[in-house]
Amino acid sequence: MNSNTRTELSEIGELGLIERLKAFLPSKSENIIKSIGDDAAVIKNSDDSVQLISTDLLMEGVHFDLAYSPLRHLGYKAIAVNVSDIAAMFGTPSHIVVGLALSNRFSVEAIEELYAGMKLACDAYSIDLVGGDTTSSRSGLGISVTVVGTAQQAEVVYRSGAQVNDLICVTGDLGAAFMGLQVLEREKQVYLANPEMQPELLGKDYIVERQLRPEARIDVVKSLKSLGLKPTSMIDISDGLASELMHICKESNVGAYIYEDKIPVDPLTFETAREFDLDPLTIMMNGGEDYELLFTIPQSDYEKVRNHPDISVIGYIKAADEGVNIYTKGDNLTAVTAQGWSHFKA
Amino acid sequence: MNSNTRTELSEIGELGLIERLKAFLPSKSENIIKSIGDDAAVIKNSDDSVQLISTDLLMEGVHFDLAYSPLRHLGYKAIAVNVSDIAAMFGTPSHIVVGLALSNRFSVEAIEELYAGMKLACDAYSIDLVGGDTTSSRSGLGISVTVVGTAQQAEVVYRSGAQVNDLICVTGDLGAAFMGLQVLEREKQVYLANPEMQPELLGKDYIVERQLRPEARIDVVKSLKSLGLKPTSMIDISDGLASELMHICKESNVGAYIYEDKIPVDPLTFETAREFDLDPLTIMMNGGEDYELLFTIPQSDYEKVRNHPDISVIGYIKAADEGVNIYTKGDNLTAVTAQGWSHFKA
Numbered sequence: 044m045n046s047n048t049r050t051e052l053s054e055i056g057e058l059g060l061i062e063r064l065k066a067f068l069p070s071k072s073e074n075i076i077k078s079i080g081d082d083a084a085v086i087k088n089s090d091d092s093v094q095l096i097s098t099d100l101l102m103e104g105v106h107f108d109l110a111y112s113p114l115r116h117l118g119y120k121a122i123a124v125n126v127s128d129i130a131a132m133f134g135t136p137s138h139i140v141v142g143l144a145l146s147n148r149f150s151v152e153a154i155e156e157l158y159a160g161m162k163l164a165c166d167a168y169s170i171d172l173v174g175g176d177t178t179s180s181r182s183g184l185g186i187s188v189t190v191v192g193t194a195q196q197a198e199v200v201y202r203s204g205a206q207v208n209d210l211i212c213v214t215g216d217l218g219a220a221f222m223g224l225q226v227l228e229r230e231k232q233v234y235l236a237n238p239e240m241q242p243e244l245l246g247k248d249y250i251v252e253r254q255l256r257p258e259a260r261i262d263v264v265k266s267l268k269s270l271g272l273k274p275t276s277m278i279d280i281s282d283g284l285a286s287e288l289m290h291i292c293k294e295s296n297v298g299a300y301i302y303e304d305k306i307p308v309d310p311l312t313f314e315t316a317r318e319f320d321l322d323p324l325t326i327m328m329n330g331g332e333d334y335e336l337l338f339t340i341p342q343s344d345y346e347k348v349r350n351h352p353d354i355s356v357i358g359y360i361k362a363a364d365e366g367v368n369i370y371t372k373g374d375n376l377t378a379v380t381a382q383g384w385s386h387f388k389a
Numbered sequence: 390m391n392s393n394t395r396t397e398l399s400e401i402g403e404l405g406l407i408e409r410l411k412a413f414l415p416s417k418s419e420n421i422i423k424s425i426g427d428d429a430a431v432i433k434n435s436d437d438s439v440q441l442i443s444t445d446l447l448m449e450g451v452h453f454d455l456a457y458s459p460l461r462h463l464g465y466k467a468i469a470v471n472v473s474d475i476a477a478m479f480g481t482p483s484h485i486v487v488g489l490a491l492s493n494r495f496s497v498e499a500i501e502e503l504y505a506g507m508k509l510a511c512d513a514y515s516i517d518l519v520g521g522d523t524t525s526s527r528s529g530l531g532i533s534v535t536v537v538g539t540a541q542q543a544e545v546v547y548r549s550g551a552q553v554n555d556l557i558c559v560t561g562d563l564g565a566a567f568m569g570l571q572v573l574e575r576e577k578q579v580y581l582a583n584p585e586m587q588p589e590l591l592g593k594d595y596i597v598e599r600q601l602r603p604e605a606r607i608d609v610v611k612s613l614k615s616l617g618l619k620p621t622s623m624i625d626i627s628d629g630l631a632s633e634l635m636h637i638c639k640e641s642n643v644g645a646y647i648y649e650d651k652i653p654v655d656p657l658t659f660e661t662a663r664e665f666d667l668d669p670l671t672i673m674m675n676g677g678e679d680y681e682l683l684f685t686i687p688q689s690d691y692e693k694v695r696n697h698p699d700i701s702v703i704g705y706i707k708a709a710d711e712g713v714n715i716y717t718k719g720d721n722l723t724a725v726t727a728q729g730w731s732h733f734k735a
């Protein structure tokens with residue numbers, strides 16, 4: 044190292060790191076329409092289409108715990124979370140490559156379970172696994188997935204397109220994956236304390252499945268396209284609603300007002316949050332890994348989504364100087380802060 | 390897991406694993422020209438061009454040792470080894486995405502060193518880093534790189550095209566990266582035994598650099614194209630000449646004869662092998678990580694490569710039933726066995 048300065052990752056966080064690394068990566072080719080800073084990079088093809096590409100690296104002990112993640116679900120999830128990035132660009136995923144770092148504790152049969160899950164996901168999203176790399180690991184399991192998708196250049200939706208007065212929409216319901224994780228963690232602790240105890244997951248199926256086997260909302264992308272509706276901005280909710288809304292507002296240089304009572308939440312998520320003495324609003328705002336879509340549409344398109352079973356309108360875009368705020372149920376206006384997930388926090 | 394059988398990875402090795410996993414991955418799309426089984430996957434674009442895509446996952450303690458790998462060199466190498474896969478398809482690399490799994494022991498400045506090396510490589514190979522993922526790791530450093538390249542469909546060179554009587558060629562010289570690793574490992578042991586000792590790398594620069602900062606032979610691909618020469622088959626030498634030659638012979642359903650005295654080796658590699666009491670031939674045949682290219686050409690193209698400073702003709706392709714053999718210096722004919730590198734061997 045040339046420098047004597049030592050800056051800890053925890054001081055600047057993942058976003059701060061990305062900002063600093065951007066300096067190393069000026070795009071050389073004029074074909075690079077978008078590089079770092081959206082859900083996927085966008086590269087122009089020779090015709091009017093573009094290539095979308097995104098990569099994720101999932102590490103044991105950070106992104107998953109094999110104590111409660113069945114390998115088949117894990118394989119499915121590894122694909123789904125990448126496909127979700129292509130969905131968030133309003134694109135169509137086409138193929139993926141997978142890298143696996145495996146320690147000797149994995150049997151061939153265990154790896155086949157992982158692949159069986161990946162194959163299920165590939166089938167569900169109509170994509171092909173075209174290549175990969177398998178290697179050994181000194182410690183835990185590592186899974187890298189890179190997904191390639193396509194779109195017409197004019198069709199791509201960025202984080203940066205939200206306009207003042209646009210409606211803010213989310214798909215599905217929020218917070219379930221986070222509460223599923225809490226239930227799994229609790230049962231793991233119970234099991235560790237007493238391996239004779241059976242896990243009490245009864246009645247928690249929905250939120251546990253949301254954690255272990257999330258879906259990419261390619262179905263909603265298709266549905267919006269068939270409605271002739273192109274969002275003005277879009278992002279997938281991997282780090283929590285608050286954090287993703289802040290991304291859209293920052294990239295679009297706008298503010299936002301959202302309403303607590305409009306945020307979609309499953310009753311089981313709500314009840315389980317109470318059971319854990321957690322504030323349901325915090326869970327809805329900051330619970331990550333739902334992989335739902337957050338997007339904005341012009342008010343003139345409201346009729347197209349009004350009765351859509353998978354879409355909730357939760358607020359609208361304001362000018363940047365109005366900030367990003369939420370009307371809570373008590374009618375208090377509170378600033379949204381992006382708590383999100385920071386892998387690097389101490 | 391559904392099965393009670395437990396097959397250890399070490400029983401079947403990486404190639405055996407890939408064979409078993411192929412069963413999970415039938416290609417759905419007719420655009421997939423080649424999936425698993427070559428240096429990169431080949432996907433047809435809407436015109437006459439194809440997309441090439443390849444991924445590698447590098448893990449600390451398996452692929453590199455930070456005790457002697459400067460982060461800047463490591464960043465360079467991570468890109469070069471991926472670009473090499475595109476070179477081996479006779480394609481042109483265009484862009485990459487990178488995933489990093491980092492533990493807290495890495496400072497921001499350390500990560501910037503890694504990126505500085507990646508940027509150097511991107512500049513050297515005229516490619517763009519367009520996106521990535523940074524996450525934390527519970528243990529070592531993990532680096533995933535996915536590279537995308539392009540080629541005209543008719544231009545792609547596969548492992549499977551070698552014909553009887555073709556000449557077998559290699560670029561550069563072989564075994565240097567492996568001997569560089571031996572020197573680095575020796576100095577590490579000396580250092581661990583006595584941290585006051587300075588490493589004795591004097592005079593070993595060439596082989597140490599071949600280990601720490603290999604180059605992808607994109608220059609040779611360009612040179613062959615400008616000579617109007619399209620190889621009949623090609624592969625990059627990541628696991629050693631013997632192993633890669635066996636791949637070409639298996640995929641092309643042919644045999645081969647090569648000659649020990651034709652295999653290019655640097656004098657320093659030879660001397661260092663002797664110094665370590667290692668057989669230079671074993672090093673030339675099985676030393677990995679040189680990232681040179683192994684390819685076959687029709688005999689009619691011999692004049693085009695005869696005086697090429699970076700290309701050696703080392704033998705020729707025979708019928709499959711003649712096997713894969715080497716004439717050693719003592720004029721003994723010996724069967725080549727693919728020792729290579731197996732990450733999963735116990």
